[in-house]
Amino acid sequence: MPKATLTALAWRQSWILWAFTYAFGLAAGYWFGAWAGLWAAFTAITVLQIVRAYAKLGRILNQLESRVINPRPEGLGVWGALEILIFKKNQEHRHRIARLVQMLRGYRLAAGAMPEGALVVSRETGYLVWSNKTAKRMLGLSPGDEDSNLFRLFDAPIKDWFTAGDAEKPLLNVSSPAEAGAFLDLFLLPYTPQNSLLILRDSTKMRRLEQMRSDFVANVSHELRTPLTVIHGYLELIEQQENPELATIIQEMQKQSSRMNHLVEDLLNLSRLESESSLPEEPISTDSLMKTLLQEAAALSQGRHQVQAVGDFHGQLLGAPKEIHSAFSNLVSNAVRYTPTGGGIRLGFERNAAGGLDFFVSDTGFGIPADQIGRLTERFYRVSASRSRELGGTGLGLSICKHVLNLHQAELLIESTPGKGSTFRCRFPGARLA
Structure with a gap:
C-alpha cells in the first residue's frame, strides 16, 4: 500500500477511535455524575491517551535501539502506521546492508585471488x-x-x-x-x-628474460665483429686490384659491410647501457659540446642544410661525456638525414620552467605521424623503412639516446608535425646543472 494511503488511513482510524473513546467515556461519566462525572471522565480519558502514547513511543524507541529482529507489527491508527513504516525501513536497511556485505566479500575475495x-x-x-x-x-x-x-x-x-x-x-x-x-x-x-x-x-621473470635477451644480443654482436672485420679487410684488398668489372660490386659490398659494422657497434653499445645502473660523471662544458655537434652536423650535411646554434645557456652539465655526446650526436645526425636539402636545423641548450636544462634539436624535415611518436624509441622501429635504409640508419639511435637519458634521470620529449618538421628535446633535472 502506498505511503500516502497508509498515512491517510491511519489518521482516519485514529480520529474514529478517539471519537468513539471520548463519546463513550463522556456519556458514561455524564450518566454517573452529571457535569462533574463528565469532567472526570474527560480528564481520565486524556491521561490514559497520553500514557498510552508514551508507552507506544517507548516501545518504538526500544525497537529502534535493539538489534533484535521483531515480528511485523499489527496495529491501528497513527502509532500502528508508524510502527509498520519503521519496520519496513528497518527491513530495507537490513537487506541493503546484507547486499553491501555480500558485495564487499566478493570484492575482497576477488582482490585476494x-x-x-x-x-x-x-x-x-x-x-x-x-x-x-x-x-x-x-x-x-x-x-x-x-x-x-x-x-x-x-x-x-x-x-x-x-x-x-x-x-x-x-x-x-x-x-x-x-x-x-x-x-x-x-x-x-x-x-x-x-x-x-x-x-x-x-617482475623477476621479465627482468631475467630481458637480461637473457640482452646477453644474447651482446654475445651475437660480439661474435659478428670478427668475421665482419675479416670481410671488410678482404674487400679492401680486392678493391686494390682495380678490376673494373668488380668495382661496382665491391663498392656495394663495402657499403653493406660498413652498415653491418655500424649496426653491430650500436647493438653492443645498447647492450652495455642496459647492463649499467649508473655512469661515471663529470662536468661537461655545453659550449664545447655544442661546437663539436655543429662540426659533426656540418660534415654530415655537406652544405645541404642551414645548421644554426641557438639557446641562451652557457654552463656545465653533469654527466658521462662519452654517452651524452653519443645521445646528442644521434639526434643531430637523424635531423640531418631526415631533412630534405635546403631545410633548416636548429640546436641548442636552454633552461626549462622546472629549473632544469633542455637540449633540443629542431628540423624542417618530413615529420612524424602522432600515432607513431610513442614507438620511436623501440629498437629497429622505423617510420619509413625504405627511407631509413636508403639514408643508412640502423634503427637503434633513439633507443640508445633514451637509455643514456634514463641513466641521467632525464627524459626524451618529441614534438612533430607531418610535413613541417620535428623537435627532439632532452630534458635534464636541475640537479644535473654543475
Whole structure:
C-alpha cells in the first residue's frame, strides 16, 4: 500500500477511535455524575491517551535501539502506521546492508585471488591499512604485520615517489624485501582522499628474460665483429686490384659491410647501457659540446642544410661525456638525414620552467605521424623503412639516446608535425646543472 494511503488511513482510524473513546467515556461519566462525572471522565480519558502514547513511543524507541529482529507489527491508527513504516525501513536497511556485505566479500575475495599484490596504504603515514595474500607473500608479511610501514619495508627510497602520487609513473625493478634477487614493479592508483591503492607486480621473470635477451644480443654482436672485420679487410684488398668489372660490386659490398659494422657497434653499445645502473660523471662544458655537434652536423650535411646554434645557456652539465655526446650526436645526425636539402636545423641548450636544462634539436624535415611518436624509441622501429635504409640508419639511435637519458634521470620529449618538421628535446633535472 502506498505511503500516502497508509498515512491517510491511519489518521482516519485514529480520529474514529478517539471519537468513539471520548463519546463513550463522556456519556458514561455524564450518566454517573452529571457535569462533574463528565469532567472526570474527560480528564481520565486524556491521561490514559497520553500514557498510552508514551508507552507506544517507548516501545518504538526500544525497537529502534535493539538489534533484535521483531515480528511485523499489527496495529491501528497513527502509532500502528508508524510502527509498520519503521519496520519496513528497518527491513530495507537490513537487506541493503546484507547486499553491501555480500558485495564487499566478493570484492575482497576477488582482490585476494589477484595474481598481483594489492595494498591500501595511508597517504600521510605510509602504514598499511589492508593487503591481500599475494602482497603479504611478496613483502614477507605475517598475519600480524598489517600495521607495518611501507617505507620501512623497502631498501629503496620510495617515500618521495609515493608522496608524489603520480599514477602515470610506476616504480620499476625495486628489490623485493622478502626474497633476494627478486624484483617488484610498483603501481600507484587513486583510491580515497586518505589512502592510496598500491599494486605490486613480480617482475623477476621479465627482468631475467630481458637480461637473457640482452646477453644474447651482446654475445651475437660480439661474435659478428670478427668475421665482419675479416670481410671488410678482404674487400679492401680486392678493391686494390682495380678490376673494373668488380668495382661496382665491391663498392656495394663495402657499403653493406660498413652498415653491418655500424649496426653491430650500436647493438653492443645498447647492450652495455642496459647492463649499467649508473655512469661515471663529470662536468661537461655545453659550449664545447655544442661546437663539436655543429662540426659533426656540418660534415654530415655537406652544405645541404642551414645548421644554426641557438639557446641562451652557457654552463656545465653533469654527466658521462662519452654517452651524452653519443645521445646528442644521434639526434643531430637523424635531423640531418631526415631533412630534405635546403631545410633548416636548429640546436641548442636552454633552461626549462622546472629549473632544469633542455637540449633540443629542431628540423624542417618530413615529420612524424602522432600515432607513431610513442614507438620511436623501440629498437629497429622505423617510420619509413625504405627511407631509413636508403639514408643508412640502423634503427637503434633513439633507443640508445633514451637509455643514456634514463641513466641521467632525464627524459626524451618529441614534438612533430607531418610535413613541417620535428623537435627532439632532452630534458635534464636541475640537479644535473654543475
